[in-house]
Amino acid sequence: MRLRRREVFAACALAVALAMGLSLRNGFVYDDLPAIVQNSRVTDPTQWHTIAASPYWLGTLWRPLTVAGFALQWRLGQGAPWIFHLTLLLGYLGCGLALYALLRRLAVRELPALAATLLFLVHPVHVEVVANGVGQAELWTALALLTATSIYLDARRTGVTAGVVLALLAIVAIGIAAKEQGFMAPLLLGGAEWLLAPGETRDEGREKGIRIARVARRARLLVPVTALTLLLLVVRAGVLTGFAGDTPAMALRGLGPGARAVTFLGVIPEYVRLLFWPLHLQADYGPPGIPVGGPVAARHIAGAILLIGYIALFALARRRAPTAAFGLWWAAVTLAPVANLLVPTGIVMAERVLFLPSIGLAIALGAMLNKRDERRETRDVWGVRIPIAALVIWGVVLGVRSATRVPTWSTQRRFYSDLTDDAPRAYRAWKGAGEYWEGAGDHPRAIANLRHALQLWPHDYEVNERLGQFLRTDGQCAAAVPVLAAGVRLEPEAPSLRAKLIECLLTEHQWDLADRYAALALALGQTEFQSERERVERLRAAAASGTHTTTHRDSVP
16 A cells, blocks of 8 residues: 555644644643743843853753744744644654654555554653643654654665765754753664664675775764764763753662662663553652662562563564664663663653653564564465554554643643642652642642652652741741751751751740751851851840840841
């Protein structure tokens, strides 16, 4: 069956519209606020010239192309969210079309290529990317890596020219400037060379001149791409004053490589569930639902078994199905930067980090379906019809789940109302919800959520600080003191937390304890607390003489 281009386009557009189209009505939610709405480099044209030399937001990460895209859309839409979501839908459709084009370049037939692409486009794990404005970072990087791979494969088959090299470098630079996983371009293209590029015969391999020429052909593409990647890595490090760039998640701080590896093993079963049966989705994953560090439990053993099986499957596919092996390679390489194995990142795991790896799995699926499609010519009817029927049912289920998940990202209230229901075992979900409800003016609900966050995982001093401050502003300093004191024990070098504790102690007339906390701060080198000790003595003396003195200050550091 021959498919026309417009038929492929129509099928992909329909899949995007049905699965993700409701996102066009979404507003700015969650990370959209700090990254877009509250980001002056996006909203103020006089600061646009600083984008390339500035961090993404909150002083971490470097995504200048993504920020520039936000700024352009903000200007065109006058700050309206619909233009961001329209861009997301169009970018997502572009990813699907680029995936289909790459599969065809990999000699996957039209129907298997289209089937794999459609399953990719309706997958619910992509909702977090497509329904949320900041998801554009994943889309632009994915488009760049898909396009770069296609250019590379075409050049290896038809010849390398200066124009091809320049085009490839430009595309790779776009991917890197959009999101960190773009730095994986040399490894992805190296995998394409290893697994997919034309090979040499045994006789050719014996001739030294031919071997040298083959190495030179590889170098003409891989060396410039690698050099550009290293250069941009240095530029990024200069902007962020370090190569890691991201602030580690609280749950990952202090974990060594071994503990992070154990954590990764515990995450693998969740990855597999999300990719193959993603009926339950949540916007936050972390402890205690996802354990960090040790001890080793059943989920870690399951993760190790799955990892070994994945490696074995890759080894088998490398010999028998190179295209499928390349898909598995793609998935592993693009997951590596966010797996917390090399360096700790800002998350334990998230659905959005599976966007790029799922492209690799779609490539592997397309290759497998291609093999199945070839069996149709052998008249193995049931061997073809049963898998097709299963895929159709699976695709419908995935599409329906995506469409029902999209409204969760429609408004801040809807998002945070669903967050704790979806992720009841993730302390950060309760922490984030508590902060939202405090901003919405619902202090009792905010306090209850933060208390629950502490009960779930009492190792994040920021929760103690936030909860203690809410209690303090509600006039509950007696209840805030033990909460803030526990936070200081977790993080003695957090001056704002210690200052809030001292304020509450002064309100409660606990002069000795307030002085002790100020003295300990001075011992840690926090010289600003010298004035706190002096104030404690003044208040103590005033209380002893019966003079009324308020302990309230307009601002607390």
